[in-house]
Amino acid sequence: MAKRNATETDKQQLYTDAFFNKGHWGLKIWQSFIALLGWIAVIIPVVSTGLSFWHSVDPRVPGLWTYHEGVFEIKFIGILLLFMFVFSSLFAVTMTIIQNRKRDRVVEQWPTFNPINQKKRTKLLAQFMDDRFGTPAFRESVRDYHVKPEQNLETDTFQKMYEANDISDLDE
Structure with a gap:
């Protein structure tokens, strides 16, 4: 084939x-x-x-x-x-x-977010997901996936990650 x-x-x-x-x-x-x-x-x-x-x-x-x-x-x-x-x-x-x-x-107002920080957040989230749950190819091809207790996310995981990398939500 x-x-x-x-x-x-x-x-x-x-x-x-x-x-x-x-x-x-x-x-x-x-x-x-x-x-x-x-x-x-x-x-x-x-x-x-x-x-x-x-x-x-x-x-x-x-x-x-x-x-x-x-x-x-x-x-x-x-x-x-x-x-x-x-x-x-x-x-x-x-x-x-x-x-x-x-x-x-x-x-049509000026955006309330910083596009540069948005790209940084996207890259940071992609890296976080790769480290925690595997590559995108694996995540998209697996049929059943059981999340281990240590892989669970806290409510403010992403906010803490942004603060640790000095990426603010709003344009200043």
Whole structure:
């Protein structure tokens, strides 16, 4: 068995669809037929309802039905949809304004941490984990791992480690 290189592993396809593979003509014809049937089931009622409503306004347009209740219901649904559109638009605009203000106030401020110290902390934590629990390759490949009592961490282990190495949390 040949080894895969890193790019093959990164591009690994996690799903398959027989419709797009070569062959499988029966599946392609069946799924296309079902999709076409679904679109017809959507388009026919919309067109017939639209033509019938238009017929109530202009008698020259052919309509399939002329029930007054149906016309009233379409008008009611139209008003309801307009009402929902107005309120959802108001909500979207309001949330956009709030998020833009929050971004201007919080996100675009000067960072409250020192990026250099962050790199030092990352390296220090990586070294600590390697010393205490083994290499990253071992930690990522092991299925079950039993932590020895002396490997347990105290609540302030990392804080003590930062203080011992003069790495502060905040930029001063």
